[in-house]
Amino acid sequence: MTGQRSDHGAGSTPPPSVGDVLLAVEELWPETLAESWDAVGLVVGKPSNPASKILFAVDPTHEVISEALQWGADLIITHHPLMMKPVNSVAATHFKGNAVHRLIEGGCALTTVHTNGDSAVGGVSDVLADAFGLVDVQPLTSSAGGLPEEGLGRVGNLSAPTTLGDFAGVVFSILPAVAGGVRVAGDCDGLVRRVAVCGGAGDSLFDQVRASGADVYVTADLRHHPVSEAREAASNDRPYLIDVSHFGSEWLWLTPAAAALAHVLADHGFDADIRVSSVNTDPWDFVLTPGMP
Template identity: 35%
Template sequence: MPALTDVVDLVHGWYPPAIAAEWDRVGLTVGDPTADVRRIVLAVDPVQAIAREAIDARADLLITHHPLLLRGVSTVAATTPKGRVVHELIAAGCGLLTAHTNADAPAGGVSESLALALGLTDLRPLVPYPTERLVKLTTYVPAGDAEAMRSALAAAGAGRIGDYDSASFSSPGEGRFRPLAGARPAIGSVGRFEVVDEVRIEAVLPMAARQAVVAALLEAHPYETPAYDVVEVVGEPAADSGAGRVGRIEAVSLTDFAASVAHALPRTAHGVRVSGGRDDRIETVAVLGGAGDDHLDDARLQDVDAYVTSDLRHHPASEFREHGGPALLDISHWAAEWTWLPVLRAKLAESLGDTVEVIVSTTCTDPWDFRA
């Protein structure tokens, strides 16, 4: 049977943590990487009801889409809701693994799962993402230290492009500065202007290597306060990775399409809210799992007939429709993202075989209970 670390590696292979949003908190939250895994429960939210469901099922691992500790906390005492989840999972020997924004965009991720659940075909990303998130680092060093700096950056992972490594660009120039009181300059003296022959060095690197490369830069740089910057660069778009999905269905009225969406998703009090003419023809559809306000303009530019997403706010939705946007279908956030769980279950079952039982939770954790 696999160890917890083996399952984590599988999930991270499909949904790399490096592609998660910078504000996100994904990966292993609770658990001993060396522990055996015999049973896994999948859910959207790591709330107490789900934790207890996993414990009652004698699961060794709970995998959720939403993080438990997304925002900073100063305590996980059992007197707090998050603390109770942590304590109960640890006491039961059940780990907690999160795949959130890193699971939204890839093939087999949340948005693609939602599109397939709604019957869309000929899928493509609504907003294609690069095949790899890349950044460019630029720094400036005295000419005599340029080769040592290039070597340090390359050793830390900068400049690897395709079948090449140590790729960089250098250009000469002048560095100007004046050390102030309290400084310990490597070149020059306090209070005097200095002009130094410097080399500007630029190198591209994966976003995931950024911290290691910056640390190498700071270690190798001769200056007390080196100048550098890191900016994200646009890479080649991937054919199967990106925010949301666009696909096609057999042409139907908006009324019939909305009914099919309601039928395809787990039932919630939220239901399906619709903006558009009941008899509008729907054939090309954009979807985005989770909150989709940020991609309203992208849906408009794709010239789709309808946009299906969650958590649409009054003013953005109103302005979108007033300015000629397509029909809107606002669905439950939980229901949209739940469609990913059966897809994840199938991927785990295919990789782990019958050594591990994988259970999809059907407990509705949508926060709304009924409509008055």
């Protein structure tokens, strides 16, 4: 993968502050859409500091931070939180504390758009639904206080039926290449038309997927027992399941998210250089499969 850049480079209009970017982020992905257990928003940095260079990434790993600091980024926007749980220390003796120190010493802020970015219009699951060519798309779950079209997951229809094998091939071709590839549960020749998707880990939504009448469900991090039970409970062998990379399912969102932020900032009279990280933060390096030498 290569880094991607929005069409809005630094120019004659002033750059935003970190606070200005946070207001734009709130406009696009309101914190009220975040799940109650989530940790979103500003993690490191002063709202008054400038944010002329902004980097989007899935994970706030040390490699991503290095990329940002080498580029001179003022702000990193990640999908995954650096600190999901409360901490008692940010000492640089552990990797999360060290990340905080590196960001502060490098003058780079960090903010998180997580489940609010999943549920919002144009969020992670909407991007997946668009990439797979779904129409008549609706959320799998509604978001309290959100719009009718906001919530976790999406379900919609393909323009024409296809086989599970061919659809899985489309999914594989669209997502970034990772070691784990794509796993499929179901009849390769079975017909599918109604498709449910959820970026990231989505095995908590099996009840909603079944209620939606989906023929196939695309999500990540599917574990043995939930999958086994879902297949045992299948009606007419459906829904089939397609298990993809957690990183890959959310990476697709970064480019449209960067473009959306650039447009909102431009509407408010600001200009920033916004890029998508070139770092593949999928944690797996290789996989062994039957038949390999």
